[in-house]
Amino acid sequence: MSPFTRSRSDSVAALGEAKLITAIRHWLGNVAPKSPAGMGDDCAVLPAAKHAQLITVDPVIYGRHFDDKVPPRDVGAKLLKRNLSDIAAMGGQPTVAVVALTLDPRTSQKWLESFYRGLAACARRYGVSIVGGDITQAKDTVSASLTLLGTMDGRRTLTRRGAATGDWIYVTGTLGGSLASGHHYRFTPRLAEGKWLSRQSAVTAALDLSDGLAKDIHALTPTGASPMIDAAQLPLRSGFDAKAALSDGEDYELLFTLSPKANQAAFARKWRQQFTRTRLTCIGRFTASPTQSENSLNLECYYGFEHLR
Amino acid sequence: MSPFTRSRSDSVAALGEAKLITAIRHWLGNVAPKSPAGMGDDCAVLPAAKHAQLITVDPVIYGRHFDDKVPPRDVGAKLLKRNLSDIAAMGGQPTVAVVALTLDPRTSQKWLESFYRGLAACARRYGVSIVGGDITQAKDTVSASLTLLGTMDGRRTLTRRGAATGDWIYVTGTLGGSLASGHHYRFTPRLAEGKWLSRQSAVTAALDLSDGLAKDIHALTPTGASPMIDAAQLPLRSGFDAKAALSDGEDYELLFTLSPKANQAAFARKWRQQFTRTRLTCIGRFTASPTQSENSLNLECYYGFEHLR
Numbered sequence: 001m002s003p004f005t006r007s008r009s010d011s012v013a014a015l016g017e018a019k020l021i022t023a024i025r026h027w028l029g030n031v032a033p034k035s036p037a038g039m040g041d042d043c044a045v046l047p048a049a050k051h052a053q054l055i056t057v058d059p060v061i062y063g064r065h066f067d068d069k070v071p072p073r074d075v076g077a078k079l080l081k082r083n084l085s086d087i088a089a090m091g092g093q094p095t096v097a098v099v100a101l102t103l104d105p106r107t108s109q110k111w112l113e114s115f116y117r118g119l120a121a122c123a124r125r126y127g128v129s130i131v132g133g134d135i136t137q138a139k140d141t142v143s144a145s146l147t148l149l150g151t152m153d154g155r156r157t158l159t160r161r162g163a164a165t166g167d168w169i170y171v172t173g174t175l176g177g178s179l180a181s182g183h184h185y186r187f188t189p190r191l192a193e194g195k196w197l198s199r200q201s202a203v204t205a206a207l208d209l210s211d212g213l214a215k216d217i218h219a220l221t222p223t224g225a226s227p228m229i230d231a232a233q234l235p236l237r238s239g240f241d242a243k244a245a246l247s248d249g250e251d252y253e254l255l256f257t258l259s260p261k262a263n264q265a266a267f268a269r270k271w272r273q274q275f276t277r278t279r280l281t282c283i284g285r286f287t288a289s290p291t292q293s294e295n296s297l298n299l300e301c302y303y304g305f306e307h308l309r
Numbered sequence: 310m311s312p313f314t315r316s317r318s319d320s321v322a323a324l325g326e327a328k329l330i331t332a333i334r335h336w337l338g339n340v341a342p343k344s345p346a347g348m349g350d351d352c353a354v355l356p357a358a359k360h361a362q363l364i365t366v367d368p369v370i371y372g373r374h375f376d377d378k379v380p381p382r383d384v385g386a387k388l389l390k391r392n393l394s395d396i397a398a399m400g401g402q403p404t405v406a407v408v409a410l411t412l413d414p415r416t417s418q419k420w421l422e423s424f425y426r427g428l429a430a431c432a433r434r435y436g437v438s439i440v441g442g443d444i445t446q447a448k449d450t451v452s453a454s455l456t457l458l459g460t461m462d463g464r465r466t467l468t469r470r471g472a473a474t475g476d477w478i479y480v481t482g483t484l485g486g487s488l489a490s491g492h493h494y495r496f497t498p499r500l501a502e503g504k505w506l507s508r509q510s511a512v513t514a515a516l517d518l519s520d521g522l523a524k525d526i527h528a529l530t531p532t533g534a535s536p537m538i539d540a541a542q543l544p545l546r547s548g549f550d551a552k553a554a555l556s557d558g559e560d561y562e563l564l565f566t567l568s569p570k571a572n573q574a575a576f577a578r579k580w581r582q583q584f585t586r587t588r589l590t591c592i593g594r595f596t597a598s599p600t601q602s603e604n605s606l607n608l609e610c611y612y613g614f615e616h617l618r
Contacts, residue, residue: 035468035469035470036466036468036470040469041399041468041469041470041516042365042394042395042396042398042399042469042516042517043363043364043365043395043396043398043399043401043459044363044364044365045361045362045363045399045461045466045468046358046361046362046363046364047361047362048358048359048360048361048362049357049358049362050357051357052354052355052356052357053354053355053356053357053358054352054353054354054355055352055353055355055405055407055440055441055456055458056351056352056353056407056441057407057408057409057441057442057443057454057456058409058443059409059411059443059445059454061411061445061447063447063448064445064446064447065445085351086351086352087351087352089351089352090350090351090352090354092352096364098364098365098366098456099366100366100367100368100409100454100456102368102370102452131364132364132365132366133366134366134367134368134454136368136370136373136374137373138370138372138373138450138452139372140449141447141450143411143447145366145368145409145443145454147364147366147407147409147456149364150352152354157345157354159344159345159350159354160344160349160350160351161344161345161350207350207351208351
């Protein structure tokens with residue numbers, strides 16, 4: 001479904017700003033608290049926060065993160081889920097979000113209603129309140145940027161900088177072909193998994209895979225170490241090859257490292273008890289020098305998603 | 310200066326994503342803390358917050374909030390100041406911000422450097438840290454959305470809902486002609502004034518004027534009351550008339566209400582002691598029924614800025 005309409009009566013321009021804001025609140029329903037805790041004032045007022053907080057921002061832009069083939073409900077959900085995946089990678093719990101919307105006046109009310117209902121359903125599922133936003137008109141554009149806050153609830157924050165030479169490298173789920181398969185909007189953010197990982201002291205670092213393993217792994221790699229990835233171990237999405245798994249991006253899976261002191265078999269057992277439906281794969285290890293075993297990959301040959309080119 | 314360049318070497322596409330992010334951190338300098346408190350991980354980690362917090366989001370979009378005539382330094386500052394003005398209206402103190410950027414690959418590095426240096430200078434001035442962001446490519450666009458957090462530091466939060474019939478209506482600064490005069494990017498957000506107002510118990514409500522007085526005042530108007538505005542009292546920007554003051558928008562001045570129990574003369578004296586350079590004007594009062602005195606305006610005849618048409 002195209003976000004643009006040819007029918008004047010279905011356009012957001014026909015509705016006007018005040019009625020559009022009223023409609024958005026209605027579409028969001030109980031995930032949009034009343035002012036001053038939510039929309040309706042210059043700012044939303046958030047309660048004091050007892051523990052460390054997280055903040056992240058990611059957009060969805062027509063022609064880049066979605067097209068006419070992605071149902072508008074799923075576009076709304078994807079906007080939140082992209083940010084949830086970042087919170088998941090640190091082991092956090094999402095709390096509140098604000099949404100800045102940029103719309104062509106020809107944007108369809110029907111499209112926008114589905115978008116917001118999809119966003120609301122996803123927010124409800126993950127306990128997120130939508131507390132504020134902004135709507136601006138711009139030509140030929142439908143885009144939204146969401147800023148998400150989270151809390152650590154006293155848990156350890158998992159960061160990208162904690163891995164050491166010798167650490168094992170793990171990944172959740174399967175990789176590759178995200179755009180072609182529709183995974184890029186159907187994925188489930190790994191919030192429960194991230195929270196559990198932050199409680200395991202043997203887990204040393206984590207990130208969420210957004211630009212492809214070959215590119216993203218550099219952010220976890222400790223100084224002086226090299227990632228030795230075993231191509232035979234890569235958890236491939238059905239129908240896609242190792243190149244896709246390394247380069248396609250938008251996997252929204254967790255990549256994390258485990259201390260060599262940990263018992264890998266016991267760790268895998270504990271994982272399976274917790275997450276019966278989320279695959280876990282050890283794909284390699286950080287080694288001191290760039291050793292190339294028979295199956296190991298030269299990651300230089302694979303490029304992750306490059307945002308500006 | 311146009312944000313787009315014809316020179317390939319000056320384009321952000323020539324720089325590439327990784328180098329662009331490094332450059333942005335350099336341009337932001339000491340207002341961009343290191344990861345995990347700042348950029349470089351999936352989320353930024355914020356400390357626990359002892360007091361109530363504020364959150365707001367506002368964008369700048371090429372062709373809407375700025376054009377080739379606005380120096381890029383001022384575009385960067387405007388992006389932050391629009392949000393600072395919202396924090397000011399509630400009486401808060403700004404703390405941290407994240408920026409989601411959408412760029413055409415032809416965006417000029419020189420333009421973007423000035424934009425970020427302007428943003429950084431403004432952030433430094435108001436004690437704001439830029440802790441995170443996102444960069445996405447999109448055709449024919451240069452836009453940025455900034456989400457700003459603030460703290461109340463234990464003070465009372467000023468909201469839009471607190472005015473009662475009989476309250477006096479005040480406005481800071483002068484109104485009208487914001488676009489024509491360049492005020493829309495040269496303005497000073499009324500942070501000190503807002504903070505002081507939140508400490509005065511006789512001040513009952515406040516907002517920042519962004520869409521024009523005639524439209525924005527409705528958000529302060531108590532049920533059953535009408536705003537009686539004295540046209541002769543409107544603080545006009547030099548060269549602009551009452552219609553401009555009521556309708557132009559982007560004034561970024563504070564509109565607030567004072568209890569009739571307060572001593573107006575004493576209040577004005579205290580204001581002048583605090584703010585020697587910020588004009589303060591009582592422009593009217595909320596009355597029980599729509600009385601029309603000789604000078605009072607029928608606000609229905611003036612429309613504020615309508616965002617979607």
